Amino acid sequence: MxxxxxxxxxxxxxxxxxxxxxxxxxxxxxxxxxxxxxxxxxxxxxxxxxxxxxxxxxxxxxxxxxxxxxxxxxxxxxxxxxxxxxxxINVEACAAATPVPRRLHATLTGTSDITHDIREFRFRLDEPAPFLPGQYALLEIPGVDRPRAYSMSNIADVANVADGSGEWHFQIRRVPQGRATTALFERAEPGMQLVIDGPYGNAFLREDVARDIVCVAGGSGLSPMLSIARGMAASGALAQRRLRFVMGGRTPADIGGEEQLRALAGFGANITFHPAISMPEPHSRWTGAVGFAHDIALAEAGERPADHEWYFAGPPPMVMAVESSLRNAGVPQQQLHFDRYF
Ligand SMILES: Cc1cc2nc3c(=O)[nH]c(=O)nc-3n(C[C@H](O)[C@H](O)[C@H](O)COP(=O)(O)OP(=O)(O)OC[C@H]3O[C@@H](n4cnc5c(N)ncnc54)[C@H](O)[C@@H]3O)c2cc1C
CATH class of the missing domain: 3.10.20.30 (Beta-grasp domain)
Structure with missing residues (x-):
């Protein structure tokens, strides 16, 4: 055709x-x-x-x-x-995609478990391709009727891209009876090939904005928030700025990301991790915050939430809760960068 x-x-x-x-x-x-x-x-x-x-x-x-x-x-x-x-089509109100998305062949090089239901899948692209921290791609998974969107958790390492071995990493939450996630969790072995179409998304890191950053991750929203944190660390901008990373889940088993953040220069000083659970079990030994991610994030940002740049990702109800509480707190819309995971 x-x-x-x-x-x-x-x-x-x-x-x-x-x-x-x-x-x-x-x-x-x-x-x-x-x-x-x-x-x-x-x-x-x-x-x-x-x-x-x-x-x-x-x-x-x-x-x-x-x-x-x-x-x-x-x-x-x-x-x-x-x-x-x-x-x-109304094309006035938005910006052209950067970088321009392409369909590329990719090979699975490895996986590792991040939490009880989130697994990292690492793909090597046949051709080097850049993306911005916080963006996502569409994975055309063999045996699944239509592509699914997944956010990259790493950053497009320029050295890696130059030698043609650039990898795109995805942290994917297993959805009960989900078609794509069942295929990936049950059948994906190193060497598996698929097509990756991307990058897409406007919730990417604005490196040049001189404000402290808050990242709020709900469930599988961890992936792009790690990419944002890694992008900030790699840019050197954390010498002058702080990054607070809030990870929300229902129970302690849902919390991940600390290990990856600890590997970044500045962890514990300019990068801090704030896990929060909404359903504590009686007599549990949980020492982190208890509450919803949006409340914990606002509390961590202190008295002037509008002095921060906000990045958040996760299920639509969580994203809506973060967005409305930040707007109520007076944070301008242009300082909010988010993806909803439909
Ligand atoms: C921008 C974006 C980024 C995302 N990033 C991540 C991430 O980093 N990690 C992660 O775990 N999840 C992410 N998701 C969610 C992910 O794309 C899947 O929705 C999720 O993994 C469930 O897929 P499934 O096939 O297992 O479940 P299913 O229930 O089989 O399908 C779920 C989704 O597939 C789509 N769908 C269903 N039927 C059809 C159809 N007939 N035609 C076309 N589409 C259909 C719908 O969007 C539906 O919500 C993201 C979603 C979006 C929109």
Missing amino acids: SDFHIQLEDGTGFTCGAHDTLTRAGLRAGLAMPYECNAGGCGTCRYELLSGDVEDRYPDAPALTERDRRKGRRLGCQSVPRSDLRVR
């Missing part, structure tokens, strides 16, 4: 491969396509089809309301063209 031409209302256009989605092809072409999750969960990539045919990869996507469907709105991240198209 050949490529198709996608025409926007302002006269610009781009080419979309017969197996690519509108959102990702537009980003690959350098356009500022609106998107967030790439998984049918957020609705940021909604658009109107003016003419042509598309295949909808996720017809029941939770991001589309009945009203959206009645009005003919669709999701760019789930739309694969079947002809040339004319579309109405």
Whole structure:
């Protein structure tokens, strides 16, 4: 099948491969396509089809309301063209993707367990490719119908990239009955090959912003928060700034990340770790904080939360709780950087 031409209302256009989605092809072409999750969960990539045919990869996507469907709105991240198209997409409010995402072949080099249900999967890409701390990629897992989004936990080591051995690491939480996570936890062995499409995401580290940082990780949100912390440590910026890392879970078994943070220069001084659990067991020997991650994070930031740059990732209810408590505390929206894991 050949490529198709996608025409926007302002006269610009781009080419979309017969197996690519509108959102990702537009980003690959350098356009500022609106998107967030790439998984049918957020609705940021909604658009109107003016003419042509598309295949909808996720017809029941939770991001589309009945009203959206009645009005003919669709999701760019789930739309694969079947002809040339004319579309109405609002590309004004967002920035073009950096670095430009690509589909690359990758080989699993190893795994290690981080908690009872989070495992790190390390992939070597066939071609070196950069990403920013905090970004994510889509993994096309053999035997799983559609790609799944996972955030990188490492940083794109420039030396590594230069010699072609650049690795992308992912920390993935096993979801009971989840199709992708069951495939990875039960069948992924070193040597396994798959396609990684990325990088994506706007919740990346802003190295040049001279504020202290708070990272808040819920469950598998640990992965991009470790990448942010590693990026800060590698940049040398922690000589002048502090990074507080809050990891929230239900029980002590859900808490991870301290070992990886301890390996960073500045741990214990400019980098501090604040584990918090919401369901303490009676008579447990837990000595960390008890409460929800957003409350603990605000308490750790002290009296002036708006003096901090905030990064957070995890399940949508946790992300919503962090966002609303920070907004109530007067932190400007442009200091909030987050991904919701639909
Ligand atoms: C930006 C982002 C970053 C993420 N980063 C991480 C991470 O670092 N670590 C981590 O553990 N998890 C992460 N997730 C969650 C991850 O992508 C998966 O949702 C999770 O692993 C469960 O996948 P599963 O296939 O095992 O479960 P399933 O229940 O089988 O599928 C879960 C998800 O797959 C998608 N889906 C389901 N059906 C369809 C369909 N028919 N068509 C298209 N899509 C469908 C939906 O988004 C659904 O929520 C992230 C999610 C997003 C959006």
